[in-house]
Amino acid sequence: MKELVVISGKGGTGKTTITASFASLAENKVMCDCDVDAANLFLLLNPTILEEEEIRFSKVANINEEECNKCGICEENCRFKAISDFKVDPIKCEGCGVCELVCPLDAISLESFTSGKIFTTTTKYGPFFYAKLNPGAGNTGRLATEIRNRAFNLANENGSDLVIIDGSPGIGCPVIASITGTDIALVVTEPTLSGEHDLERIIKLTEYFRVKTFVCINKFDINPEITKRIEKYCQSKGHMVAGKIPYNPVVTEAMTKGFPVVEFVDNEVTDEIKKIWGLLLKEVVSPEEL
Amino acid sequence: MIISIASGKGGTGKTTIATSLALAVSNIQFIDCDVEEPNSRIFLKPTIENSQEVNILFPEVDIESCTFCGKCAEFCQFNAISVLEDNVLIFKELCHYCGGCKIVCPNDAISESKRSIGKIEMGNLNGIEFIDGALTVSYPTPTPVIKQMKSYISKELDTIIDSPPGTACPMVESVENSDFCILVTEPTPFGLNDLKLAIDVAEKMNIRYGVIINQSDIGDNKVKEFCSKKGIEILLEIPYSRKIAEGYSRGENLISVIPEYESKFKNLYKKIQKIINSERVSSY
Numbered sequence: 001m002k003e004l005v006v007i008s009g010k011g012g013t014g015k016t017t018i019t020a021s022f023a024s025l026a027e028n029k030v031m032c033d034c035d036v037d038a039a040n041l042f043l044l045l046n047p048t049i050l051e052e053e054e055i056r057f058s059k060v061a062n063i064n065e066e067e068c069n070k071c072g073i074c075e076e077n078c079r080f081k082a083i084s085d086f087k088v089d090p091i092k093c094e095g096c097g098v099c100e101l102v103c104p105l106d107a108i109s110l111e112s113f114t115s116g117k118i119f120t121t122t123t124k125y126g127p128f129f130y131a132k133l134n135p136g137a138g139n140t141g142r143l144a145t146e147i148r149n150r151a152f153n154l155a156n157e158n159g160s161d162l163v164i165i166d167g168s169p170g171i172g173c174p175v176i177a178s179i180t181g182t183d184i185a186l187v188v189t190e191p192t193l194s195g196e197h198d199l200e201r202i203i204k205l206t207e208y209f210r211v212k213t214f215v216c217i218n219k220f221d222i223n224p225e226i227t228k229r230i231e232k233y234c235q236s237k238g239h240m241v242a243g244k245i246p247y248n249p250v251v252t253e254a255m256t257k258g259f260p261v262v263e264f265v266d267n268e269v270t271d272e273i274k275k276i277w278g279l280l281l282k283e284v285v286s287p288e289e290l
Numbered sequence: 291m292i293i294s295i296a297s298g299k300g301g302t303g304k305t306t307i308a309t310s311l312a313l314a315v316s317n318i319q320f321i322d323c324d325v326e327e328p329n330s331r332i333f334l335k336p337t338i339e340n341s342q343e344v345n346i347l348f349p350e351v352d353i354e355s356c357t358f359c360g361k362c363a364e365f366c367q368f369n370a371i372s373v374l375e376d377n378v379l380i381f382k383e384l385c386h387y388c389g390g391c392k393i394v395c396p397n398d399a400i401s402e403s404k405r406s407i408g409k410i411e412m413g414n415l416n417g418i419e420f421i422d423g424a425l426t427v428s429y430p431t432p433t434p435v436i437k438q439m440k441s442y443i444s445k446e447l448d449t450i451i452d453s454p455p456g457t458a459c460p461m462v463e464s465v466e467n468s469d470f471c472i473l474v475t476e477p478t479p480f481g482l483n484d485l486k487l488a489i490d491v492a493e494k495m496n497i498r499y500g501v502i503i504n505q506s507d508i509g510d511n512k513v514k515e516f517c518s519k520k521g522i523e524i525l526l527e528i529p530y531s532r533k534i535a536e537g538y539s540r541g542e543n544l545i546s547v548i549p550e551y552e553s554k555f556k557n558l559y560k561k562i563q564k565i566i567n568s569e570r571v572s573s574y
Contacts, residue, residue: 255478
């Protein structure tokens with residue numbers, strides 16, 4: 001069983017569009033959305049929710065006013081400036097527990113709170129896990145890990161060949177949690193100076209975690225010159241450009257209607273996505289052949 | 291006055307809006323808080339004058355003094371420490387630099403040393419005071435970099451903050467203490483879904499907000515319907531244009547591609563000033 005993660009560095013390059021198309025093209029797989037603070041894949045997979053579970057692994061410090069003698073040791077030791085005037089700001093508190101540890105009167109305790117929900121679902125494409133984070137809640141890395149684990153375990157139980165992971169933009173906690181230990185990363189980029197800059201950063205990250213990396217250039221015809229430069233860059237780093245998708249408004253139209261684009265239309269966009277999938281499938285089945 | 295630009299969904303045009311606003315207004319401070327993928331300097335092209343490291347205190351274990359009691363690992367809320375039979379591993383991908391392990395260690399075997407997790411750069415262009423920061427690749431936590439940049443918020447100038455996407459800690463840290471938040475979206479189901487999430491955060495943080503719809507003529511009408519139903523002001527609409535997309539790809543700012551946008555962004559700024567001022571008056 002293999003894990004394939006779709007990431008991008010820069011946001012809005014087309015990760016979810018591609019992931020949803022893979023969900024439609026792949027067989028015998030489990031899907032999950034690790035973009036936990038702006039999950040969108042469910043909008044295209046049309047899931048039926050089987051189970052809804054509150055996530056309670058985030059913690060926040062609470063000061064018991066009656067027991068507190070306002071010595072200020074907690075505030076002194078808090079590295080996140082979350083305590084002022086002997087009150088905890090729940091948004092700034094990281095739930096590390098240092099204040100609880102240093103309080104001489106045991107007036108502080110860490111309390112679990114609900115930071116969101118994990119949904120176990122079924123779709124016409126197979127099992128699918130995603131989450132909804134409560135507004136502004138933290139711990140996105142931990143949540144991404146949790147979702148991945150569930151997808152992984154179910155895939156193992158079911159004898160599935162593949163887990164497809166939709167990642168989040170950036171290079172921080174949730175991205176690191178989404179890519180560590182995966183077999184293949186597909187980086188979706190676009191031929192813009194921003195896309196190019198962000199691609200180099202995300203590739204550094206996949207190289208750091210030694211994940212085999214493929215690149216897909218979306219809307220490649222917006223700037224053929226930068227597309228060429230990206231191709232050269234990938235070649236120099238030894239990463240294969242698995243495909244180049246042209247700009248086409250039909251991609252947005254498919255999303256608006258709630259379909260993976262490969263189910264909505266047959267054109268040069270979907271031909272290319274199918275070609276990319278074919279390449280990755282070879283990698284999933286027998287990496288030696290490539 | 292602090293105006294932040296956020297979105298929920300990535301790639302909706304935050305940086306385009308933030309840099310256009312800065313160029314139209316000028317005489318302003320600009321902070322790019324998207325430290326995972328900072329892009330605004332591509333469009334503003336500032337002259338960088340200063341830089342500084344962002345250091346955190348990272349724990350180290352002196353194996354000679356360690357008794358492998360496991361108290362540090364037990365304490366760590368982030369599972370960043372693994373105590374083995376004869377070694378202790380600290381995972382930098384998980385550590386939040388809280389300092390708790392050092393305090394909890396009964397043998398004083400843990401010390402902390404400075405480590406750089408990123409870099410802040412400061413510069414200037416035509417009256418715009420520019421600050422951005424970059425998180426070093428492989429470190430998971432952007433918030434210390436964002437915090438350090440925000441400690442330089444100007445007392446004299448108004449500030450524009452370009453926020454990272456999403457609705458989790460990096461976005462919260464970036465928009466915190468803003469007087470107004472511009473939420474940039476696109477008229478698609480993804481755009482609408484993530485706009486709603488971003489609105490939830492703005493409302494929870496008591497930040498006044500308005501919406502800009504980018505590529506306003508693609509997709510469907512549901513963002514507009516949602517905004518009018520909720521009474522949310524649509525501050526500006528920017529229709530899709532291949533010319534804008536191509537200009538963006540080359541790092542050209544919206545205002546230099548289509549100069550008419552300069553007055554639109556000046557008006558946007560005035561509109562936001564008016565909203566903030568009217569709120570101040572009404573709260574007396």
